[in-house]
Amino acid sequence: MADNNRKMVGSITSMDEDFAKWYTDIVKKAELIEYTSVKGCMVIRPYGYAIWENIQRILDGMFKETGHENVCMPMFIPESLLQKEKDHVKGFAPEVAWVTHGGSEKLEDRLCVRPTSEVLFCEHYANIIQSHRDLPKLYNQWVSVVRWEKTTRPFLRSREFLWQEGHTVHATAQEAIEETERMLDIYAEFCEKYLAMPVIKGRKTDSDKFAGAEATYAIEALMHDGKALQAGTSHYFGDGFAKAFGIQYTSKENKLVYPHQTSWGVTTRLIGAVIMTHGDDNGLVLPPDIAPVQAVIIPVMQHKEGVLEKCAGLKNMLAEDFRVKLDDSDNSPGWKFAEYEMKGVPVRIEMGPKDIEAGQCVVVTRHNREKTTVKLADIKAAVAGKLEEVRSGIYEKALKNRENRTYSCMNTDEIIKTLEENGDGFVKAMWCGDEACEDIVKEKTGAGSRCMPSEQEKISDVCVCCGKPAKALVYWGKAY
RNA sequence: CGGGGCGUGGCUCAGUUUGGUAGAGCGCUUGGUUUGGGACCAAGAUGCCGCAGGUUCAAGUCCUGUCGCCCCGACCA
Numbered sequence: 001m002a003d004n005n006r007k008m009v010g011s012i013t014s015m016d017e018d019f020a021k022w023y024t025d026i027v028k029k030a031e032l033i034e035y036t037s038v039k040g041c042m043v044i045r046p047y048g049y050a051i052w053e054n055i056q057r058i059l060d061g062m063f064k065e066t067g068h069e070n071v072c073m074p075m076f077i078p079e080s081l082l083q084k085e086k087d088h089v090k091g092f093a094p095e096v097a098w099v100t101h102g103g104s105e106k107l108e109d110r111l112c113v114r115p116t117s118e119v120l121f122c123e124h125y126a127n128i129i130q131s132h133r134d135l136p137k138l139y140n141q142w143v144s145v146v147r148w149e150k151t152t153r154p155f156l157r158s159r160e161f162l163w164q165e166g167h168t169v170h171a172t173a174q175e176a177i178e179e180t181e182r183m184l185d186i187y188a189e190f191c192e193k194y195l196a197m198p199v200i201k202g203r204k205t206d207s208d209k210f211a212g213a214e215a216t217y218a219i220e221a222l223m224h225d226g227k228a229l230q231a232g233t234s235h236y237f238g239d240g241f242a243k244a245f246g247i248q249y250t251s252k253e254n255k256l257v258y259p260h261q262t263s264w265g266v267t268t269r270l271i272g273a274v275i276m277t278h279g280d281d282n283g284l285v286l287p288p289d290i291a292p293v294q295a296v297i298i299p300v301m302q303h304k305e306g307v308l309e310k311c312a313g314l315k316n317m318l319a320e321d322f323r324v325k326l327d328d329s330d331n332s333p334g335w336k337f338a339e340y341e342m343k344g345v346p347v348r349i350e351m352g353p354k355d356i357e358a359g360q361c362v363v364v365t366r367h368n369r370e371k372t373t374v375k376l377a378d379i380k381a382a383v384a385g386k387l388e389e390v391r392s393g394i395y396e397k398a399l400k401n402r403e404n405r406t407y408s409c410m411n412t413d414e415i416i417k418t419l420e421e422n423g424d425g426f427v428k429a430m431w432c433g434d435e436a437c438e439d440i441v442k443e444k445t446g447a448g449s450r451c452m453p454s455e456q457e458k459i460s461d462v463c464v465c466c467g468k469p470a471k472a473l474v475y476w477g478k479a480y
Numbered sequence: 481c482g483g484g485g486c487g488u489g490g491c492u493c494a495g496u497u498u499g500g501u502a503g504a505g506c507g508c509u510u511g512g513u514u515u516g517g518g519a520c521c522a523a524g525a526u527g528c529c530g531c532a533g534g535u536u537c538a539a540g541u542c543c544u545g546u547c548g549c550c551c552c553g554a555c556c557a
Contacts, residue, residue, distance in 0.1 A: 020551065028491095039549070095556075116557095149556070150481065157556070218557095230557060267557050300516050334517040341517095352516060362516080479556095 014281050019225040026275055027154045030284045030343050040152030040159030050292035051271055058194050062186050068138040073120040076111040081119050085244040091211020095147045113146040121167040122245035129249050137169040155272030156480050163267035169259045176260035180236040183264040184217045187232035194289040196395035197221050197277045198402055199231055200475055202451030207435050214238040220450045222402040223276040226424030228450045228477035231273050234264035278394045284344030285367050288387040295383055296345045297326040298336045300352030310356050321380055346390040367393050408459050415445040426477045430470035432463035440465050447476040
């Protein structure tokens with residue numbers, strides 16, 4: 001089909017024309033969110049929330065398998081508590097929202113709406129940890145947090161956002177470091193396997209570290225337009241928080257010692273990442289594992305005797321194995337095709353009188369619009385196969401985009417030239433470890449350090465900026 | 481926080497230059513014809529023109545103020 005990928009309707013802005021507009025068009029038209037009267041606070045609509053529920057379900061299972069338990073902390077933090085860890089409060093104070101009144105009474109110690117919950121967990125851990133037998137504590141919570149961002153974008157940066165935050169306490173530094181790495185691995189596995197989104201695992205430079213952390217690790221993904229997006233973080237705290245909050249336990253050797261902590265999180269930003277990784281000019285393209293509807297059945301000539309009954313039968317059969325929807329509304333089939341493409345449903349099944357007579361249906365994959373005729377007897381296996389085709393197809397496409405947009409550069413002029421000629425992307429370049437060089441690179445090229453990848457390569461002996469001996473390979477890029 | 485843009489039926493916008501009956505397309509409702517890529521006909525409903533002051537016989541339009549949203553930068557998940 002020559003015009004297979006032709007844009008069917010002009011209802012959303014083309015991504016090549018204006019990527020930012022394309023993005024906001026999609027979140028609205030696919031009914032993921034609706035704006036509210038408070039800037040940066042959005043309604044996550046049923047279809048958008050269902051995506052988040054699927055993300056939650058899968059990730060929560062992975063957390064539980066690795067021994068974590070869910071808890072729920074309050075949403076308010078007294079100012080005095082937030083002050084306890086110096087770096088932490090310095091990092092977050094500029095963007096917290098404050099509660100100053102309870103009813104009509106002014107509060108003596110005003111309350112911060114949590115921007116993250118380290119201090120709440122720490123206060124609690126100080127109360128419940130006494131012995132090495134109490135360790136490790138492997139807690140997680142699914143809540144929302146508030147950060148008063150100046151510039152907001154749906155899913156990518158909102159003032160209130162949903163996330164999970166894991167907070168763990170370990171007897172030794174070694175154990176805590178292992179936990180930090182384990183959770184980063186889980187995030188990477190989740191992104192690659194279930195979101196079909198390739199990520200780079202790596203460590204953040206010190207200037208990019210979480211406020212209060214000893215080391216911050218992150219997974220970085222490259223969006224379709226060549227900009228980087230941090231998709232998840234995992235922090236190693238050492239015993240800094242334990243000391244600030246007086247968390248101590250008695251070791252086997254009967255010594256009073258400080259434990260070591262971690263925290264890690266992913267947010268509804270993942271939904272934004274999925275949109276910008278897989279979406280196209282016809283709308284959203286959802287990875288099958290998180291798609292609220294994995295297959296939609298569109299009846300053709302649905303007024304004809306028997307068509308709807310057959311479709312309903314097909315739906316019931318498929319519903320045993322898949323999240324499936326039958327759209328029997330009186331919109332035209334063409335309207336429905338466009339609608340479910342906009343919503344990113346991975347597989348569409350068309351069934352009309354001709355198909356029914358032949359005992360078959362037409363199966364179409366969202367990402368490439370390929371049509372296949374399938375015997376009804378084989379439909380379950382066919383749908384399973386097609387969902388996997390979509391998953392691997394969009395993964396490969398995203399990986400190819402990243403590979404095409406990953407460059408190696410030896411000096412800052414080369415970075416500038418490369419990005420100008422090829423468009424945004426990841427730049428691999430060596431770094432001496434000096435923060436001044438990091439700043440200069442960002443200022444000159446617009447590309448900041450994204451991470452020092454776990455899989456290090458040595459593409460040169462010297463720093464891309466100052467020419468002194470290099471310490472690490474860094475991925476640089478413009479970021480969301 | 482800097483730069484730009486925009487507030488008019490549910491949505492996208494015209495109308496503002498030059499003040500004079502509130503508009504279009506889409507969507508919605510009802511009925512009918514349609515149905516393999518956003519169908520068609522007919523009849524309807526829907527507006528404190530962001531908000532507050534002012535000028536005027538008369539304000540969507542002019543003046544002052546204010547609030548909000550979007551986009552682009554700087555900062556962050």
